[in-house]
Amino acid sequence: MKIMNCPLNGPRNISEFIxxxxxxxxxxxxxxxxxxWAEYVFYSENTVRVVTEWWFHSPSGYWFIAERHTGSDDxxxxxxxxxxxxxxxxxxxxPAEGEEKTA
Structure with missing residues (x-):
């Protein structure tokens, strides 16, 4: 079983994360x-290196950041x-054409 340390909830099973x-x-x-915009959303370098990533802990609804090595998956x-x-x-x-900007 793979474990990830959630900064809010501590060590949890990887299946709890997205x-x-x-x-x-x-x-x-x-x-x-x-x-x-498409390049920002959909593309990455896809090389073996340490990457900084967004992760979401589903049970608590908490977003956090993880540094992960793409080769070893550590x-x-x-x-x-x-x-x-x-x-x-x-x-x-x-605002869209014909609309006024509201504060």
């Missing part, structure tokens, strides 16, 4: 092209996202 993708710089959502470290991120990202986009 992979959320690699942590990487997000393009500007209001100015990027569809191609840039989980090296897990931690709360607040260690990397200290502000929210506003996903509000420009």
């Amino acid at each position: 992979y959320g993708g690699e942590v990487k710089a997000m393009p500007n959502t209001t100015t990027c092209s569809d191609k840039e 989980i090296l470290k897990t931690y709360d996202p607040s260690e990397l991120f200290n502000q929210r990202i506003d996903f509000n986009s420009a």
Whole structure:
């Protein structure tokens, strides 16, 4: 049985977790092209290395970050996202044609 350490709940069976993708710089959502956005969402380097990834603990609804080696699949470290991120990202986009922007 593979165990992952949840920063909130401690060591748990890997079946309780859902992979959320690699942590990487997000393009500007209001100015990027569809191609840039698709590359951000769907593509990764796919090389043997240590990657920083989003993981979700399903029973508690907790998102966190894990560092994992893609060759050995060893989980090296897990931690709360607040260690990397200290502000929210506003996903509000420009209003659609004919609509007014509301505050």
